[in-house]
Amino acid sequence: MKGIDIVYNFDKDNDRKNSTSYKWTFEIEKDEIKKGLYPMTVADMEFDVSDSIKKSILKRVERGVFGYEALSENYYNAVKNRLKLKHNLDIENSDIIENTNAIVSLSIALQAFSDIGDEVIIHSPGYMNFFTTTQLLDRKILESPLTVIDDKYEIDFEQMESIVTPKTKILIFCNPQNPTGNVWSLEDVTKICEFAKRHNILIISDELHHDFVFNGVKHIMTENISRKIGSKCITLISPGKSFNVSGCKTSCAIITDEKIRNKFVETKEKLRFPSAHIFAESIILGAYSEEGEKWQNAVKEYIFENKKIFINFVKEKLPKIKIRKTDATYLLWVDFSELKLSDEELEKLLKEKCLIKVSDGKAFGSFYSQCRRFNIAIQREKLFEILDRIYNVFEKENLN
Ligand SMILES: Cc1ncc(COP(=O)(O)O)c(C=O)c1O
Structure with a gap:
């Protein structure tokens, strides 16, 4: 470890599906992971912590x-x-x-x-x-x-x-x-x-x-x-x-x-x-x-980029999906109501077709069954893969 020259590798896959992570084991079935379902639910990051910790x-x-x-x-x-x-x-x-x-x-x-x-x-x-x-x-x-x-x-x-x-x-x-x-x-x-x-x-x-x-x-x-x-x-x-x-x-x-x-x-x-x-x-x-602060600044930069990528992608390619102004956290609140799907159809679309598990808006209050919370503290490569997946499904279903 070289102090100031530390290079953080947030792209590293930590293989949490083979760990005791709550998000990857308790919240999702092994069969679902095998099918490719990716969990973007519980608010923790897919990254290693700071070496100082x-x-x-x-x-x-x-x-x-x-x-x-x-x-x-x-x-x-x-x-x-x-x-x-x-x-x-x-x-x-x-x-x-x-x-x-x-x-x-x-x-x-x-x-x-x-x-x-x-x-x-x-x-x-x-x-x-x-x-x-x-x-x-x-x-x-x-x-x-x-x-x-x-x-x-x-x-x-x-x-x-x-x-x-x-x-x-x-x-x-x-x-x-x-x-x-x-x-x-x-x-x-x-x-x-x-x-x-x-x-x-x-x-x-x-x-x-x-x-x-x-x-x-x-x-x-x-x-x-x-x-x-x-x-x-x-x-x-x-x-x-x-x-x-x-x-x-x-x-x-x-x-x-x-x-x-x-x-x-x-x-x-x-x-x-x-x-x-x-x-x-x-x-x-x-x-x-000091080392913890450097790690945090680096992870914030990485996540900020993830957020930008996600938001710009949605704006350009999936304009019916709405994300309002957001200045903090690694969570994204996404509104699908303009797709005019039933709650069941939306859940099926995301989970069974796009193969992503996200937090259901119903848990966040009375009016949000058409919204989902995405956790984007994930490897960049995975983020691109997920956005591609969403895009391909939306195109096939005529939803964009
Ligand atoms: C705003 C907020 N408060 C509390 C919690 C839960 O924190 P803890 O695990 O310390 O109870 C979370 C977890 O995501 C959170 O986002």
């Missing part, structure tokens, strides 16, 4: 002792410094609560700050686990569909005002947004905080994709605005998505309000969530390092 984990492995773990100040300093550097956010180490998955933090927050039957606002299309987690806890979902204006998804603040009631306790805000890849503007984030303050609603701001923003767009951390406006906010971040370590189960909640933090921690303890995973600190130190 591997080295950091190996160093911990070499210690050879795997008893219960406590995080050192190094962990907290790394998270704090990262947020200061990237987003000019000032926090204390004590504001950081490490947890396993981000969705576990979401579940803890929902249980701590709402009761059964209380209402939770979720924008749609929205990440499926926001809906599932809220539903499983018997909270009522108030869906707030994004509207499309000038080919871009926008928050419908008027609609939000019209659905809110005294039972509305929480707003799940996602920035950058999964699945649309929208990055909310300063004005949007300000309006969200004002709305939350006006109605005494807690914002759970999921910012897992904050590292993965393109096109020179600036990510605004809700916490930075919320503290000016005086709204209440819990921020969720994780190295999972943007360093491709989601299987390592470490994320954190940032909570600067002492009362909210204490209640969150108390609920976490009541629910008996464990102390940090043995590799949590190694992963953060490996990711938030």
Whole structure:
């Protein structure tokens, strides 16, 4: 490894079909893979992680002792410094609560700050686990569909005002947004905080994709605005998505309000969530390092190119397929409604004819059975092969 001269090979096929990858084994049958079905579902990348993460984990492995773990100040300093550097956010180490998955933090927050039957606002299309987690806890979902204006998804603040009631306790805000890849503007984030303050609603701001923003767009951390406006906010971040370590189960909640933090921690303890995973600190130190940063910049460049290729291909060759403005994530939200197929016909077209498995829009809200989420963090060669496949099927079926 030569430090600055590291060359990343994102074209390398990692043969995940012969691994224990959830996407490649649990979500898809072996027979389907044999037929050539390619999964573009679960939000992880087909690429190797940064060498700095591997080295950091190996160093911990070499210690050879795997008893219960406590995080050192190094962990907290790394998270704090990262947020200061990237987003000019000032926090204390004590504001950081490490947890396993981000969705576990979401579940803890929902249980701590709402009761059964209380209402939770979720924008749609929205990440499926926001809906599932809220539903499983018997909270009522108030869906707030994004509207499309000038080919871009926008928050419908008027609609939000019209659905809110005294039972509305929480707003799940996602920035950058999964699945649309929208990055909310300063004005949007300000309006969200004002709305939350006006109605005494807690914002759970999921910012897992904050590292993965393109096109020179600036990510605004809700916490930075919320503290000016005086709204209440819990921020969720994780190295999972943007360093491709989601299987390592470490994320954190940032909570600067002492009362909210204490209640969150108390609920976490009541629910008996464990102390940090043995590799949590190694992963953060490996990711938030100079070498980790270089890897991330390189992977972002590769994925940005993938996005451009996909979007331009669709624009030029498959104009009935719509992809709205997207500035972040390695996900693409694709609208097939202009094909005027039934939901069943669309599913058959994609899965059986184009041989791609993508995330069904139905999981992202009430109105999206004609949309699909594509994960394009895949080898370039595979991307071209898939686009060709789609094109050939569409041509044969007279759909372009
Ligand atoms: C916006 C967002 N939040 C949360 C998650 C899930 O994170 P975790 O695996 O840490 O629960 C994802 C995964 O794709 C995501 O995109």
